[in-house]
Amino acid sequence: MIDSPPQLALTIQKAIGKANRGSAPSSADIRRWAQAALQAGDAEVTVRLVGATEGRELNRDFRGKDYATNVLTFVYDEGEDLRGGTDAPLTGDLVxxxxxxxxxxxEQGKPLAAHFAHLIVHGLLHLQGYDHEDSDEAEEMEALETRILAELGYPDPYAERSA
Structure with a gap:
């Protein structure tokens, strides 16, 4: 029997004004990037695109940092070992x-689509239990991000750090 790829139930919310709409990735691209990053089984994920005000409020309220950041990850199965393989679908939000x-x-001289792809992949990996709190974890996560992004046709997002 052939293993089927993990199933992704994806909701995309675009809570952005007109000024940001032209910069936002398409729903099809978001779906493609998220599906490529899905490693640990089925998932139910909401990706929410926001403006600076909401981004700042969420970062302040949930992380205690009073500025808008690029991506926030909210995991709803926090107590489970998500990489250990569970029958329950992974659930969470990316903002x-x-x-x-x-x-x-x-600022980084990167194509916008490549940066969005990287952040979707990065956030999905966080949802699945990957982290970068110590150097071994960071190395594992960055290698996986780089491989997934290469499969999607994007360059290594960390290449400039080693140059």
Whole structure:
């Protein structure tokens, strides 16, 4: 029997004003990036694209940091070992702050789509239990991100750090 790929139930919310709409990725791209990052089984995920005000409020309220950040990950199965293989679908939310992603993309000289793809992949891996709190975890997570992004046709997002 052939194993089927993990199933992704994805909801995309675009809570952004007109100024950010042209910079937001398409729903099809978000779905493709999220599906590519899904490693640990089936998942139910909401990706919410927000402006700077909501991004800042969420970062302040949930992380105690009073600025808008590029991506926030909210995991709803926190107590389970998600990489250990569970029958219950993974559930969580990713919140991407569009103006921050746009600014970072320009500052880093990266194509906007590549930066959005990286952050979706990064956030989905966090949902699945990957982390970068110590150097071994960071190395594992970054290698996986780099491989997934290469499969999607994007360059290594960490390449400039080793140059």
């Amino acid at each position: 991407l702050c569009v103006p921050v992603v746009v600014r970072e993309s320009a």
